[in-house]
Amino acid sequence: MASSTRGQALLLVAILLPALIAAFSEDNPTDQRILVLLDDLALKSSHSIFFKSLSSRGYELDFKLADDSKLALQRYGEYLYDALILFAPSVEGHLGGNLDVAAILDFVDSGHDLILAADTHTSDLIRDIATECGVDFDENTDAVVVDHINFAVEGESDHSLIIGDKLIESDVILGKGGIKDPVLFRGIGHSVNPASDLVVTVLSASPSAFSAPPNAVLKAPPALTGTSISLVSVVQARNNARILISGSLDFFSDKFFRSSVQKSGSSSRSASGNEKLAVEMSKWAFHERGHLKAVNVHHSKVGEKDEPSMYRITDHLEYSLEIHEWTGTEWKPYQADDVQVQFYMMSPYVLKALDHNGKGLFYTSFQVPDVYGVFQFKVEYKRLGYTSLSLSKQIPVRPFRHNEYERFIKAAYPYYGGAFSMMTGFFIFGIFFLYHK
Incomplete structure (x- = not known):
C-alpha cells in the first residue's frame, strides 16, 4: 500500500x-x-x-x-x-x-x-x-x-x-x-x-x-x-x-x-x-517587450573597487548598475537618459541623473553630504510601458573621528590670530605695568 x-x-x-x-x-x-x-x-x-x-x-x-x-x-x-x-x-x-x-x-x-x-x-x-x-x-x-x-x-x-x-x-x-x-x-x-x-x-x-x-x-x-x-x-x-x-x-x-x-x-x-x-x-x-531588470548594483569610494561597510561625510563615491531589456528572445542593453539615483535619508540629499555607456551600464559619482546617519541608495524608475524598477541599498554615513580632522583649519585662522594677539598683548601690558614708572 x-x-x-x-x-x-x-x-x-x-x-x-x-x-x-x-x-x-x-x-x-x-x-x-x-x-x-x-x-x-x-x-x-x-x-x-x-x-x-x-x-x-x-x-x-x-x-x-x-x-x-x-x-x-x-x-x-x-x-x-x-x-x-x-x-x-x-x-x-x-x-x-x-x-x-x-x-x-x-x-x-x-x-x-x-x-x-x-x-x-x-x-x-x-x-x-x-x-x-x-x-x-x-x-x-x-x-x-x-x-x-x-x-x-x-x-x-x-x-x-x-x-x-x-x-x-x-x-x-x-x-x-x-x-x-x-x-x-x-x-x-x-x-x-x-x-x-x-x-x-x-x-x-x-x-x-x-x-x-x-x-x-x-x-x-x-x-x-x-x-x-x-x-x-x-x-x-x-x-x-x-x-x-x-x-x-x-x-x-x-x-x-x-x-x-x-x-x-x-x-x-x-x-x-x-x-x-x-x-x-x-x-x-505577455512581457515580450518592455520588461526591464537591474543587475550588478555597485557602489564604492572613487578609485576603489570593494564596497565599504560605511562612508564618512564628504567622501567621494561612485554608484553604478546595469539595466537590460527583454526582447522576447534575449536580454539586450537598455538605453535611456532619465534614470536617476537618490542618496536618501527621510528626503533626497543627492539626486543625480545616471550616465550610460550605451551597453547597459549606468553610472555616476558624487560627494557624500556633510550629514551623518543611515542613508539609502534608491533608484525608482517608472516609464510608460516599461516594468518599474525599485532598488534600494542601505549604508551608514559617519562623522569624522577625532584624529581625522585637520590640525589647523584655514577657516579658523582669524580665531587663532585673535588668541595669540591676546596673549601677546597681555605679555606686553605686563612688562609695561611692572617696569614703567
Missing part, C-alpha cells in the same frame, strides 16, 4: 515538474502557459488568427469553457498557468471550478497577466473584474459606442461599427512605428481614472462618439462622450503584472483582422489595423 502511494506521488511530480520548469523566470520573463476561457468553443475558429499568432510565438494555449467544473488556476499551492485570456463576456454568476473574481484578482496580484474582452452582453462578473483593475464599463448595460461621423460603411445602420485611430504614442506598447491603419471596433466603452498612473488608454474614441443604446432617443446627455471613451486600455500593476482590457470581443476576430476598412465620407479603402494592434499589445501584455 505504501509503495503504491509513493509511486503515485512520483508520477504526480513527473507530471508537474515540466510545467513548473516552463513557468515565468528571471532568465525568461515571457509567459509560457496560457489558460484561454471561452463562452463557446466556436471562438477557437472565429478568432483563430489571434490564437495562431500566440502559438507561433511559442505559447502553450489551454482552451476551456468558462463554466467547466474542473477549472483551476493553481494546484498544491503552485499556479498552473502564467497568464489568462478571458474571452467569455457573457458568463454569469461565477466561472467554473473554484474561479471567481477573488481568484482571478489573486492570480494577477501574484504577478500573472490577464487579457479580458467584453462585448454588448457583458455580465456583472466581467464588469466586476474590470472595475477591480481600474476600468469602469458604461453602467448602462444596453449602451454601445456609437459614432455618426467616424463609422465604417459596411456596418449596421446604427453606426455602432466605428473606426478608431486615436492611439497612444508608445513604441513599447504598439511596436516600433506604431499602427498606421484604422482599427475596427464594435462593443462597449469604458472610462479610466485620469489620475491613475497604472491604467493607460491605448485606443480611444473620436470626439464625435458617444455611449448609448443604439437607435435610442436620448432624453439626457450620455455618461460617456468623445475622447473620454476608452475602447482598449492596458494596466501595469505595481507588481508589474500586465492587464489588457478591450470593450470588444470582435476586435480580436478573424473577420475584423481580414476586413478592409472604408470610412464614411471617404472613397478609399485600407487594410484593418486590428491584427497588428492585437498582436503588438499581446506581446506587451
Whole structure:
C-alpha cells in the first residue's frame, strides 16, 4: 500500500515538474502557459488568427469553457498557468471550478497577466473584474459606442461599427512605428481614472462618439462622450503584472483582422489595423517587450573597487548598475537618459541623473553630504510601458573621528590670530605695568 502511494506521488511530480520548469523566470520573463476561457468553443475558429499568432510565438494555449467544473488556476499551492485570456463576456454568476473574481484578482496580484474582452452582453462578473483593475464599463448595460461621423460603411445602420485611430504614442506598447491603419471596433466603452498612473488608454474614441443604446432617443446627455471613451486600455500593476482590457470581443476576430476598412465620407479603402494592434499589445501584455531588470548594483569610494561597510561625510563615491531589456528572445542593453539615483535619508540629499555607456551600464559619482546617519541608495524608475524598477541599498554615513580632522583649519585662522594677539598683548601690558614708572 505504501509503495503504491509513493509511486503515485512520483508520477504526480513527473507530471508537474515540466510545467513548473516552463513557468515565468528571471532568465525568461515571457509567459509560457496560457489558460484561454471561452463562452463557446466556436471562438477557437472565429478568432483563430489571434490564437495562431500566440502559438507561433511559442505559447502553450489551454482552451476551456468558462463554466467547466474542473477549472483551476493553481494546484498544491503552485499556479498552473502564467497568464489568462478571458474571452467569455457573457458568463454569469461565477466561472467554473473554484474561479471567481477573488481568484482571478489573486492570480494577477501574484504577478500573472490577464487579457479580458467584453462585448454588448457583458455580465456583472466581467464588469466586476474590470472595475477591480481600474476600468469602469458604461453602467448602462444596453449602451454601445456609437459614432455618426467616424463609422465604417459596411456596418449596421446604427453606426455602432466605428473606426478608431486615436492611439497612444508608445513604441513599447504598439511596436516600433506604431499602427498606421484604422482599427475596427464594435462593443462597449469604458472610462479610466485620469489620475491613475497604472491604467493607460491605448485606443480611444473620436470626439464625435458617444455611449448609448443604439437607435435610442436620448432624453439626457450620455455618461460617456468623445475622447473620454476608452475602447482598449492596458494596466501595469505595481507588481508589474500586465492587464489588457478591450470593450470588444470582435476586435480580436478573424473577420475584423481580414476586413478592409472604408470610412464614411471617404472613397478609399485600407487594410484593418486590428491584427497588428492585437498582436503588438499581446506581446506587451505577455512581457515580450518592455520588461526591464537591474543587475550588478555597485557602489564604492572613487578609485576603489570593494564596497565599504560605511562612508564618512564628504567622501567621494561612485554608484553604478546595469539595466537590460527583454526582447522576447534575449536580454539586450537598455538605453535611456532619465534614470536617476537618490542618496536618501527621510528626503533626497543627492539626486543625480545616471550616465550610460550605451551597453547597459549606468553610472555616476558624487560627494557624500556633510550629514551623518543611515542613508539609502534608491533608484525608482517608472516609464510608460516599461516594468518599474525599485532598488534600494542601505549604508551608514559617519562623522569624522577625532584624529581625522585637520590640525589647523584655514577657516579658523582669524580665531587663532585673535588668541595669540591676546596673549601677546597681555605679555606686553605686563612688562609695561611692572617696569614703567
